[in-house]
Amino acid sequence: MATGTVARTVVAGTKRRRKGFNYGYIFVLPYVLLLLFFGIMPSLYALFISFIDPNSDTPSFNGVANYVTAFHDFRFLSAFAHALLYLLLWLPITTVGVLFLALLLHAHASHFSTVMRLIYFLPGAVTGSASVLLWMFMFDPSVSPFSFILHALGSKDISDVIYEPNLPILLTIIAFSTGAGGWIVVMYGAFQNISHEIMEAARIDGCNAIQTALSIKLPLISKYIVYMLILSFAGGIQLFVEPQLLSRAVRNTISSTWSPNELAYEFAFNLGNFGVSAAISTILLIIGLVGAFLLIFRTRFFSTEVR
Amino acid sequence: MAVHPHSFIQQFRFGLLACMSLAMLLFPLASCGGSSSTDTTASANSPLLVWVDATRLDGARLYQKLHPNVKMNIVVVDRKTLGEKVLLFNRTGSGWPDVVFAEPNLVASVADKAHHYPADLKPYVSQDILNNFAPGTLTPCTIDGKLYCLRNDLAQEVLWYNKTLMKQFGYTVPTTWEEYQALGLRVAKEHPGYVIGSFGDESALDMYFWPSQCPVAQLTGADSVHINLADPKCTRVATMLDPLLQAGAISKFGPFDPNFIKLGTSNKILMEPAASWFGEYVFKASYKTPGGQLAAALPLKWEADSEPHGGAEGGAAWAISSHSKNPKAAADVAIWMSTSKEFQSTAVTFPAYLPDADLWSATIDKDNYYAENPYPVLKQAAGMIDPSYGSIRYDAPTAFDTVVAAGVTHGKTVASSLGDFQSQLSQLAQASGYTVS
Numbered sequence: 001m002a003t004g005t006v007a008r009t010v011v012a013g014t015k016r017r018r019k020g021f022n023y024g025y026i027f028v029l030p031y032v033l034l035l036l037f038f039g040i041m042p043s044l045y046a047l048f049i050s051f052i053d054p055n056s057d058t059p060s061f062n063g064v065a066n067y068v069t070a071f072h073d074f075r076f077l078s079a080f081a082h083a084l085l086y087l088l089l090w091l092p093i094t095t096v097g098v099l100f101l102a103l104l105l106h107a108h109a110s111h112f113s114t115v116m117r118l119i120y121f122l123p124g125a126v127t128g129s130a131s132v133l134l135w136m137f138m139f140d141p142s143v144s145p146f147s148f149i150l151h152a153l154g155s156k157d158i159s160d161v162i163y164e165p166n167l168p169i170l171l172t173i174i175a176f177s178t179g180a181g182g183w184i185v186v187m188y189g190a191f192q193n194i195s196h197e198i199m200e201a202a203r204i205d206g207c208n209a210i211q212t213a214l215s216i217k218l219p220l221i222s223k224y225i226v227y228m229l230i231l232s233f234a235g236g237i238q239l240f241v242e243p244q245l246l247s248r249a250v251r252n253t254i255s256s257t258w259s260p261n262e263l264a265y266e267f268a269f270n271l272g273n274f275g276v277s278a279a280i281s282t283i284l285l286i287i288g289l290v291g292a293f294l295l296i297f298r299t300r301f302f303s304t305e306v307r
Numbered sequence: 308m309a310v311h312p313h314s315f316i317q318q319f320r321f322g323l324l325a326c327m328s329l330a331m332l333l334f335p336l337a338s339c340g341g342s343s344s345t346d347t348t349a350s351a352n353s354p355l356l357v358w359v360d361a362t363r364l365d366g367a368r369l370y371q372k373l374h375p376n377v378k379m380n381i382v383v384v385d386r387k388t389l390g391e392k393v394l395l396f397n398r399t400g401s402g403w404p405d406v407v408f409a410e411p412n413l414v415a416s417v418a419d420k421a422h423h424y425p426a427d428l429k430p431y432v433s434q435d436i437l438n439n440f441a442p443g444t445l446t447p448c449t450i451d452g453k454l455y456c457l458r459n460d461l462a463q464e465v466l467w468y469n470k471t472l473m474k475q476f477g478y479t480v481p482t483t484w485e486e487y488q489a490l491g492l493r494v495a496k497e498h499p500g501y502v503i504g505s506f507g508d509e510s511a512l513d514m515y516f517w518p519s520q521c522p523v524a525q526l527t528g529a530d531s532v533h534i535n536l537a538d539p540k541c542t543r544v545a546t547m548l549d550p551l552l553q554a555g556a557i558s559k560f561g562p563f564d565p566n567f568i569k570l571g572t573s574n575k576i577l578m579e580p581a582a583s584w585f586g587e588y589v590f591k592a593s594y595k596t597p598g599g600q601l602a603a604a605l606p607l608k609w610e611a612d613s614e615p616h617g618g619a620e621g622g623a624a625w626a627i628s629s630h631s632k633n634p635k636a637a638a639d640v641a642i643w644m645s646t647s648k649e650f651q652s653t654a655v656t657f658p659a660y661l662p663d664a665d666l667w668s669a670t671i672d673k674d675n676y677y678a679e680n681p682y683p684v685l686k687q688a689a690g691m692i693d694p695s696y697g698s699i700r701y702d703a704p705t706a707f708d709t710v711v712a713a714g715v716t717h718g719k720t721v722a723s724s725l726g727d728f729q730s731q732l733s734q735l736a737q738a739s740g741y742t743v744s
Contacts, residue, residue: 055420074734142565157566159716164709251508251561252705253713269391270702271739272421 043285046278054275066279070267076280079260082167086259087236090172094232095225098180102187103213117188121181131178132245136162139170139249162250167258171242183228190221226295234288240265260284354378355637358404360386363459366650370643377636386413393417393424396630403628405637408644410623411447414456415698419740426629427453431638436646443694444659448624450698451529456624457645458659460584463688464514464606464618467585468578470678471600472501480578484519484607488547491556494577499555501577502570506552506721508561508712509704510620514580517618517696518606519544523732526697531742536729543609545722552715559716568593580607582620583657583685591676603681606688617691622659657685664689701739706731 053062070076101120105113126134137143140158141150155161162170194217202216218225240261247254257263260280268277296302357379359367367381386409396402403424417424432454437445440458448456468480476498481487491503504514516523521541525533535541551557560567562581570576571594581589586603590596608615625641627634644650651663658664668682710731714724733743 073738157560159713163717164713251564251712252708253716255709256705269394270416272390272394272419 043282046281046285048278049274050278050282052275054273062275066275067283070276070279070283073263073276075255075257075263076260079257079263083237083239083259086168086171086239087233089168090175090236091229091232093172094176094180094183095229097176098183098187098228099218099225101180102184102191103217105184105188106191106217107209107213117185120184123177124179124181126178129241129245131174132242135170135174135177136246136249159250159253162246162254164254164258167243167246167254170246171239174242175236179232186228187221187224190224191217194220222299223301226299226301230292230295233291237287237291238284353632354380355405355631355633355640356403357381357640358384358386358389358407360384360408362655363408363644366644366654367640369650370640370647373649377640379640386410389413390416390422393422397422403630405628405631405633406640406644407626407628408459408623409456409626410621411456411458411698414448414624414626415450416700418450418455419700424628424630425455425626426631426634426637427455428457428627428638428641429454431635432457432642436642439646439662440659441661441664441689441692443692444622444689446694447696447698456626457641458622458624459645460622460654460656461659461689461692462582462584462619462621463657463685463692464518464580464582464620465681465684465688466578466580466604466607467590468602468604469574469576469596469600470602471597472574472577476577478577480604481607482605484543484547484609487607488551491551492554495551495554495556498577501575502556502558503578504551504557504580505560505562505564505567506548506557506712506715507559507564507567509707510562510581511712512704512707513582513618513620515544515548516541517693518580518616519609520616520693520695522695524697524699524703525695526699527744530740531744532697532699532736533744534729534732534736536725536732541725542722543611545720545725549720549722552721561712562589563593570594571596583688584621584655586671586677586681587655598676599678601676601681602678603684605684606691615691616693617688618696619692622656657689661689699736699739699741701732701735701741703732703735706735 050066051062051064052066053060054066105117123131136158138146139150139161141147141155141161142158144150150161198216198220199212202212207216238261239259243254243258244256244262244265247256247258257266261284264277264280264284267273267280355378357367359381361383364381364383367379371377371379371381382404384404386407389407389409390413393403414425416422437454441461444458444461445454448454448458466480473480476494478490478493481490487503494501494503505511506515512523519540521544522533522535522538523541527533548557552559558567558570562579562585571590574596576594576596579585586601590601606615606617625644627637627641631637646660646663648663648666651658651660652666653670654667658667664686668680668686671682671685672680707728710728711721711724714727715721736743
């Protein structure tokens, strides 16, 4: 009997065996199926056709020729440079901006902050191409409600604003306005998880608001910050809709292969070369995965021990 | 022997996992199986699938009315999606349109190995018919010796000018590009705000570079192209245009840009080298030039050249599918649409088939909109389209937009953009499988 008690105590400290069916599987099942059919299998298929000769009718192994063609294409390196430039601008601004606003909201929980949370979140309801269309009006000095700002900056026509060197800034504005709200809500939720005892203790020890924010709150939600970085990095490097639509607004004075995903699209649907397109897509996937793994393993993201 | 009773839930869970694994295995098989099968139910009697745009819909319906025993399925589509759609049909093995209305460049882009869409029309068309097309106009349709399309209409460049304003200001219509430049500089000094041309988008390639025979895309073989923007025939265009752009005599906005249309509606366009269809569809419809003022003059000549050359901006054609189950019937549709007097004499654009063009002239000025009937000029200009611009698979006009037009809009000169344009074009051509000389 004693051994049974000891065994039960030991078992309780590690994995708990449940009796009966775990309904969690049912909840996760739709997502897993969709991930399988629309995420994992297309990725594996792309990996497969990136090694196939695009010019032969029957599948024949082509080695890394598609990757070599992609790498040597005159637009490849500049497309990645563009995406990198955009990320270098957007990731810090998003991270700092989102955390700053979320901290402000959390500093004084009140009716006002609840309303502001909703207001921050609303632009996120306008997604993808709809948000780009909205911003095309904002960027056109002749119809924009902010035309006084554009005129003050010397822009008289939409082609003065939507000009290729300006793209990283324009895309950052669009991405921040639509994406920040959702993350602010997530970060605010993360802050809510911090136990009140820690906050009390900090206040008793004499921390002011800024010290509380930087030394207490941020480190405790570091996993959420990493999560935001992973998703933002992966999403940012795969940028497609925004530069495509913006180039239509100014009659193609912006290259239609500005971002790597646009280049992959060009290869697939204008040149009919799915092999090279799949190679570029696989490269993007690998970059996203490497970024994610680096962040996960450097920050021990999945560790469950309490710190 | 202790038997552990499996609960129903556990059996269900195992079954679910088994189903998921089976689905995973079967899915790729299902997706691979479809592509190799061919549509065996279609026979020689299946209806012809004809893709047109809204403007040509009535013409296609007219063909159906006059040929009631031909089964046709006429669909209005956006022909810019032709390339993607052809790739899709190649994978699924069916769905290609038997007859399609598309520009020669578009036909060229689906004639490559990856798309292999159009069929050679030569076996179906007599040489007599081919001879009656305006000279040089079938060249963009001829790729590697095969005739992949029949021209529907021409968009020959002429010099549209406002006769009333020219007389009012005391100017004479230029006949050479040098006179054009001199006139532009005078206009900038004496009547600032008035323009003699536009340069904001890819139309400028057809308006200025093509008539100069500048080697932007001269096909020297099925897979080889000559591009040389340092050629004097290119640099002379830049030298002519840069002072005019700087003085504001040529607008930095393209002819369809709202800012240029505003110039049109305030009647500040003195003249513009533009396509034949600009008269009805741009000057009358968009710029709203007052009646009785617009006239056309022949394309300008460079003093160094022995004769004037013209360009063209647009003009589409009829092509048939190489997968058609009924190629003769499809070819008949294409031939009728491009040559019949019933359709072409009432068409909205200048027919490429010359015997129909004279019949068409009766429609052009019936409302006396023009200062003088432009038809004689249009007819003569139809024979002046320089044939050196072939149909290429890559998108040269968009490269022009991105490099030259964008540069000019932001203060660069045309001359300084030519080098970048050259390298962009060469690389694009090579990426599309051409050798560049």
